[in-house]
Amino acid sequence: MHPRRLFICGTPLQALLIERIIELESLSKDECILFFYTYSINDKYAHAYERICPLFHEAHHYFCDNKYPGYARDARRLFSNLDYQAVYFASAISSFVLLALSCAQNPEIVTFDDGTANISQNSLYASKYGLTLKKALALALFGNRYHLQRIRKESRRHYTLHPGSTNNISDKLVPISIVGSLRESASDSSCSLILGTLFRDAFPSMRPGEIQNRLCKFASRLRGDVFYLPHPRSGESWLRGIRTIDTQQVAEEVAVDLCDRYGRLDLYGFCSSAQLNLGSSERIRNFLLTADGHITNLHTMTETMNRAGIKPYGIIDLDLLHSGNGAPES
Structure with a gap:
């Protein structure tokens, strides 16, 4: 027994x-x-x-x-x-x-x-x-x-x-990984998931809506299917032109389901703890987003990732995108 x-x-x-x-x-x-x-x-x-x-x-x-x-x-x-x-x-x-x-x-x-x-x-x-x-x-x-x-x-x-x-x-x-291995997926396509944050708290020096507009501009440059998951306490339920996921699932669970559906996932976020929790998966490319006033959080996250043996796939400064210097496409 x-x-x-x-x-x-x-x-x-x-x-x-x-x-x-x-x-x-x-x-x-x-x-x-x-x-x-x-x-x-x-x-x-x-x-x-x-x-x-x-x-x-x-x-x-x-x-x-x-x-x-x-x-x-x-x-x-x-x-x-x-x-x-x-x-x-x-x-x-x-x-x-x-x-x-x-x-x-x-x-x-x-x-x-x-x-x-x-x-x-x-x-x-x-x-x-x-x-x-x-x-x-x-x-x-x-x-x-x-x-x-x-x-x-x-x-x-x-x-x-x-x-x-x-x-x-x-x-x-x-x-252990929350996300199963790539061989467990029936698909080898990819999509992008942008994690929302508490914008007013994270970017107090910006005018209301300014960071969201920059995020929309960045999202328009991404290839393939792009999804947005609002922060559960943000009050921001959507971003213009991006498919919003309305769910009771936490970010990690949404990522798991998208990996099951697409095979691979490009994950974008403002140094979310979910990015750290999902960082060891071979099926997820982790991109850290930053902008004016958010650099301290970026340094803290990269240091924590380094201790965990996780290397972000890329760091994207939305200020540079806004000034016309561009950002990498997925």
């Missing part, structure tokens, strides 16, 4: 990685239990849950109001009544993860990336224990026996999007 495996998921990106891990390990539905938690009512999170739920024999969707001790009591009760021998998770300092580990008898621990937090030197995952004294004492009342140091020591393997970088959780790294 195969051991029962508890997967703990807290974000849409984690859901995509869980989907790939189950595929890579050839796990059956009967082996897998899902605990999916959210802190807000969010359509993107609901979509992520619905996407991976069919992969599990048993699934629990928990809305956390972040009020102690209610959520800790609920988690302790739930995990104590579940039968599992292995725990898979990304959020290594989540109360739910720590309590799930503590409710099992010496469970096998398998970790995976939580976005860029695993390679950022400023992340809490880079700290020694990852818990404040207050949180540690609060969870101890519910039987918690785990912290970051113990998780690092006991993790059997760690699935990472960034195998070329030092990982804050483990050195037992197993490379």
Whole structure:
């Protein structure tokens, strides 16, 4: 009989990685239990849950109001009544993860990336224990026996999007990509995806609409099918002349679907974390966009990419395009 495996998921990106891990390990539905938690009512999170739920024999969707001790009591009760021998998770300092580990008898621990937090030197995952004294004492009342140091020591393997970088959780790294290999695609064509940003925040010195006009001008130079994905909080629902994707999917999931459809993808963005998460795929060419006032973000992103062993395919300055100096075509 195969051991029962508890997967703990807290974000849409984690859901995509869980989907790939189950595929890579050839796990059956009967082996897998899902605990999916959210802190807000969010359509993107609901979509992520619905996407991976069919992969599990048993699934629990928990809305956390972040009020102690209610959520800790609920988690302790739930995990104590579940039968599992292995725990898979990304959020290594989540109360739910720590309590799930503590409710099992010496469970096998398998970790995976939580976005860029695993390679950022400023992340809490880079700290020694990852818990404040207050949180540690609060969870101890519910039987918690785990912290970051113990998780690092006991993790059997760690699935990472960034195998070329030092990982804050483990050195037992197993490379993983959200996007399947090119040989898994039925097509070898390509398309372009432009990721939106919070334009007013990113370019406060520009007149409203100015950066969008430059982006439209740039997009008109691209060959083939071009798509635009607005930032979920931008309020910008479209760009003139570009096909807009209206979806509850996160950027990484949209990229996966386009790769499945076209085979290859040229990805353009203003130093989006999604570009970093997708950077190791052989099927994606990563282009970083920049303009006046955005240089600091560009430097930060390129440094992070270098640490992750990722090299952008190109850096495109929209100011140069606006002045008539041109930009590369895909």
